[in-house]
Amino acid sequence: MTPETFNLKTMGWLRADFKQKFGTPRQGALAKSSRAHVELAPEWKGRGILSGLEGFSHVWILSYLHLSVSKRQRGKIHPPRLKGGKVGILASRSPHRPNNIGLTLARVERCAGDELYVSEVDLVDGTPILDIKPYLALADRPEQYSCGWTDKVAITHRTCVFSEKADEDLRQLERSAKIREVPRVRALIEEMLTLDPRPPAYLGRADAQFAVWVAGLNVHFRFHEEKFTVTGVEPA
């Protein structure tokens, strides 16, 4: 008989642009402007485990979704884009899963020595990493494929605008050099809001206001008249 329980140990942590589940994009491929850094656990440093990865365009990040741990283990879930419909958890990429393991295809931005920088990540800062594997077209890229119920329901994209104050806030942050990469962070905020980060309970509210930590900033925004408006941005 094969074993039933396994003790796994994190081999690194992700340093990323998001700190809460709220706002974190549901798929990395939709957050082109996100950036993250893999910090190897001490026992894996200096041993060349990333050697050869620099030639790959993409890597699989297998992570432990530590913020999605809940005692109630559901068999089915409501994917946001099914608007009330249910599917089995194994037919979805919901983070609430039997073992809370996340699978993210991230783009390799830079890899040298023990340093791995990636983009297109859908994970929060501090996420424990269980494994990293190279993207192998031979194994991971079927010639023909179909994607079930997800082929039938498009993801809703929302309009996102920045208020004059929010843009002035960003300009001031850029002038004061308080945050680097203001254009990237602005694009990231836009990507996040375009994907509609509102929790289901807020979907019916006519004028809801939110704040979320993004890349070291507190970002204030509201949803009003079917669009998102960033109302202000300040260092967190």
Added chain:
Amino acid sequence: MTPETFNLKTMGWLRADFKQKFGTPRQGALAKSSRAHVELAPEWKGRGILSGLEGFSHVWILSYLHLSVSKRQRGKIHPPRLKGGKVGILASRSPHRPNNIGLTLARVERCAGDELYVSEVDLVDGTPILDIKPYLALADRPEQYSCGWTDKVAITHRTCVFSEKADEDLRQLERSAKIREVPRVRALIEEMLTLDPRPPAYLGRADAQFAVWVAGLNVHFRFHEEKFTVTGVEPA
């Protein structure tokens, strides 16, 4: 600080064509004739967790590679096709990894109720399953990609022939109805040998003989004059 160790529990087991690491294809996509059945753990049965998966052509199987557990944790490994060259474990799909988690893209053959049948699997019978996720082109299929060192070294494909005795063994098994699907199993044996399953220590041997369990059969074969010959087949 995020957690450092995790206790995971198998959510099912794979019933598959191979029982030993020896002979098991290194990538499922190369073993088109392999078949496997996912047996859900009792606590996940009858809860609809597979509901909606039937529309997907492919699934990711995240597994615990229980036969690859070793105390010595290497930083680099020798991939077979690099013929002596080394890469970091995270730049390879070697089963000897920090947490021994396997990632296999399998083809969905049939999914209904609690039953999931797949093909194109590179896992041994009894492998504990940690998670199953649908293949989502949106997230898992980059438009442009490169696959590093694997783009530069082709996989060696060997010639494989069946001796007259082996073919007679198979015909007899088919007549006696002792195994089902003889043509599929024959194709699977051929795929396995074409990929050269020999362990590194055997590569230099001029006339090595082997036996391996495949889909309920003991398959005897030899490597001689640069090709594999199946010399006999019997019920295991």
